[in-house]
Amino acid sequence: MGTSHRETRQLSTSNSLYEMVYDEVNRCIQCGYCLPACPTYESMEKESASPRGRINLVKMAAEGKIDVTEHMKEPIDQCLGCRACEVACPVNLDYGHILESAREAIREEHKKRNRGISFKEFFFSQLFPHSRRLRAAGNLVWAYQKSSLNKIMRKTKRINRILEPMVQMEKALPLVDAPVKRVKPGSVIPAKGETKARVAFFTGCISDAVLHRTNRLTVELLSLVGCEVIIPERQNCCGALHAHQGLKKNARDLAKKNIAAFEHTGADYYVNNAGGCGAMMIEYDKLLKDDPEWNDRAQHFSSKMKDISILLTKFGPLPFQKKWEGVITYQDSCHLRNVQGIHEEPRILLKSIPGATYVELSGSDRCCASGGIYNLLQFDESMKILDQKMGNVKETKAATIVTTNPGCLLQMRLGIERCGQSHVMQGVHLVDVLAEACGVG
Amino acid sequence: MKEAILKEIQQIIPKNRMLTDLQERYAYSFDASFGEYLPELVVQPQTKEEISEIMKLANKYHFPVYPRGSATSLSGGPLPVEGGVVLDLSQMKKKLIIDKENLLAIVSPGVITGDIHRKAEEAGLFYPPDPSSSQVSTIGGNLLENSSGPKGLKYGTTKEYVIGLEVVTPTGEIIRTGGKTVKNVTGYDLTRLIVGSEGTLGIVTEAILRLIPKPKARKTLMATFPKLTDSGYAITNILSAGILPAAMELMDQACIRAVEHFHPLGLPIDAEAVIIIEVDGHPLAVDEEIKMCQEICSRAGATSVRVARDEKERDEIWKARKMVSPAITKMGPTKISEDATVPRSQIPAMMERLQEIKEKYQLNLVVFGHAGDGNLHPNIITDKRNKEEMKRVEDAVGEIFESAVELGGTLSGEHGIGILKAPYMEMELGKAGMMFMKKIKEAWDPNNILNPGKIFPKPGQTRVVLR
Ligand SMILES: Cc1cc2nc3c(=O)[nH]c(=O)nc-3n(C[C@H](O)[C@H](O)[C@H](O)COP(=O)(O)OP(=O)(O)OC[C@H]3O[C@@H](n4cnc5c(N)ncnc54)[C@H](O)[C@@H]3O)c2cc1C
């Protein structure tokens, strides 16, 4: 037999992929240390769904042995981007960079072939940042009708496949705060008592739309521990969604705007409450490293940006007022843990709540498969991983499951719905729990 | 692969466990060594019967079959060098039973070695073989490569802990070797024949492993030597004093510097060698032994000897050793990791030879390894895209093998022959030795179906080729 010759046909080489990552992928020693860390390798049980496999496929595509769209795209689409593989890697491979470059190459290749992105991706990228559009089923239909695609896409089957995850998602969305209560851009909230530091708060686009109550409570907690909080005007989306979809240029533009907006405040620290956004922003220095004009400013920005749990531990203790009842458990936000390296602080804070029984969730360091909009794009795979996680959650007997990122939060709530526990279990942000225990609501 | 054959395989294996797409097959084209070979099909079997059927088909249609665990082999063991079918055994991982009464573990081939360590420990037992890849490697891979790690010095290699196997032969028969008893002299010892055969004589579908009680205590020290040869004396003196440490690890100066540069731990960068010694056993014995080790090191010329006072300090000491691999990969994109092994007494001589080779070929060569059992790991850091340098690397690797064999040692202590070291087999075994090995292979696998292209060199192949 031997290797068949059909395979030696000419494939489109993505030279940009070669330029972007060939050196980096060559640093992979294929040791496989990343395999046990990868949730998709565990759930899909094949090498192409593993970090080592994906890196090799990017290398093969860069060498022109496989096609970027026909062969490399699917395994890359199936990656959660949770970056647990980076933590496990003995040679510190920059998987995040490889993944984003692969996505950029896919997008370029699509453009070249005049294909555009898939209907599904378009649909979600139009909707997701505008979460209020997601709110009601009626809105879903509205969004669908608005999009110019409805004529082409009348096949109900296809629509159902797309709407099902969204209908499930809808149940997970929290209640809306009254507009008057929301955190307003441009405002300054004084510290309660002595002012220990001035901090500028990043509200985040999704959090701002969906979790503004959490945002308001974040500001109150900061003020309680002695921080004067500035809400910079003209801040915008962190760019994570764009970078993860291969739109690096857009991500860079957004980064620059944020850097400028925050510099303007002259604050001691910048603070955020979304693990994913925080991870994106502490890597602005990497994103802008080839831009001489912005490089220094980006480094400065990244070094000042902190997760809320860091500042609350640094300036705490929090003035707790109430005794907590019931078991609390914690699901790491992958980007908080794997990219920002923060896992102790949220746990320390939760354990410090008077009366709280903290039970560690087995596998809490593994991704919940929310993965940006992964849960919408790869619904079945995502639910497989989520349902398995919910099994572990049930074992903790927790009444409260805490996360630190809006995407994870929605996913956990979806998980609670799916396993029929919504009457005994709630999914909340770390800030919500702490605020409640401090008697602010 | 012909449609007709694929159809027949489909009768045996469900579609979702047959990978045919180009990207899926490329994902099984490599291991942790060199080279890339595209299989025509990847199959993920779940039962011995499925495997047996595939082997029968393979003999009927003469296509090669390549067993694969986690593909962490450093010698090309699972590479499908002649195309054909990759048998992915990493997903055959359901069974992991600890039999406390009989001190046994019964495992499926795809179970991760580290999981056996954990499960055994939960039961107060101990499975000693500890290759550093144990968090990833499958027990099947360990068995077929006869893997081992630092603990090999005191506890021996994987083969010491296997007492029974279930095997599908290359012609598709299902056989059992050994059993559940440690003592067993019934017939030829086929268990030992299969262990370390690098997947050329059979596919292991289940293994019975021997466990031992977990040692109650352990103590660890790190000693710094201004002179490399002195560290060699310390090692031999400890062993001849009647102490058998659980591990004795050595790092040379290039290694120490690489680690310190990569992740500052306060290592002595002027020292020519650092050794780490760990003793385990009864708490009283352990206390006395570590004290003796400390004294012997000092007498042999160590400038500092640090004994860990608690687990945290122990972890710090071991961290230096664990950092070696990542640290040296920072020195260049390609790492050639050798495992030539010499009798203990020849360690100083081998170290000298390695320094000569390093200078002769002007290469970035660092040495670390399991000094207690003579298993050194000379690593050459290079860039496989630099053709001129790779030529020098090939020559150097050849010379390392020759030195080891001349000093009464062996080509490979841990990583196996695979494709990389095949050309040097005859040098170590001689013509007759090779012939008898070949006869065994022919008897088991008359059609040369299972993992062909491994261990035995191709005609005329006389040197290692890395380009
Ligand atoms: C970073 C790193 C560190 C390492 N450290 C060590 C070490 O300290 N000590 C050491 O000894 N090795 C070490 N190795 C080498 C390697 O991990 C071992 O050889 C390991 O046993 C391979 O296991 P695997 O599951 O990856 O098997 P694979 O690499 O997939 O296969 C190894 C061989 O076994 C065969 N095989 C696998 N499963 C079966 C089966 N069920 N039936 C029949 N044949 C089978 C394959 O055909 C192949 O020939 C290291 C490797 C790396 C990458």
Ligand code: SF4
């Ligand atoms: S752990 Fe790092 S070097 Fe090893 S295979 Fe994974 S990405 Fe490659």
Ligand code: SF4
């Ligand atoms: S980012 Fe997460 S899902 Fe993707 S390869 Fe790494 S570990 Fe796997």
